[in-house]
Amino acid sequence: MVQYTQDHFNASFAALSDVTRRGVLEQLARSNASITELAEKFAMTLTGMKKHVGVLEQAGLVTTEKIGRVRTCKLGVCRLEEEAAWIERYRQLWDARFDALDQVVEELKRKEKIDGRKKRK
């Protein structure tokens, strides 16, 4: 299960790491499209678009269905729920870490002030 999640995260974050693939997801969120339509929209060869769609499909972000000669793409079952949760948890850790550093800095400033006063006496 843990390994599955890690593999899934690898695949979904890798899928999101390309501007065209993010654009395809945004497009499919509006309406289904064939590979040909997507290739035209993103000014790309059919082969190039097929590769991008393959990466999105492997990550569960897109599903495709071939009817006759047309392969139609639609959004997949992965709605990036766990990915959003991972990022949220990281952001909380990040905030906690920097809050802690802020406290250290404040403590140092306070001590410096006290030391300064002592020296002036």
Next chain:
Amino acid sequence: MVQYTQDHFNASFAALSDVTRRGVLEQLARSNASITELAEKFAMTLTGMKKHVGVLEQAGLVTTEKIGRVRTCKLGVCRLEEEAAWIERYRQLWDARFDALDQVVEELKRKEKIDGRKKRK
């Protein structure tokens, strides 16, 4: 600006697409660590860890500082805020899309019921 954001998204999502790199971020959120310590913790060569840290550094997720012979890694300024926002927006689009499909299915079911009744008459 838009191009900057897209490049930044490419870099940050790519940085997150590896289990070791996600582990390094979780580790640094707890405490700073040298490259050597990270390499040991993740059972990896120094060269391998340096590469991973380089990818995280390029994405702004990690900063490093060399004091003497030790390079210390700490969390960078990028707290994945925009990435979280992108994913959130996508999830909203996803939900809206599937809600719309649900409505179409419900509408079809309703029509089928009416047609069925008409035929029985």
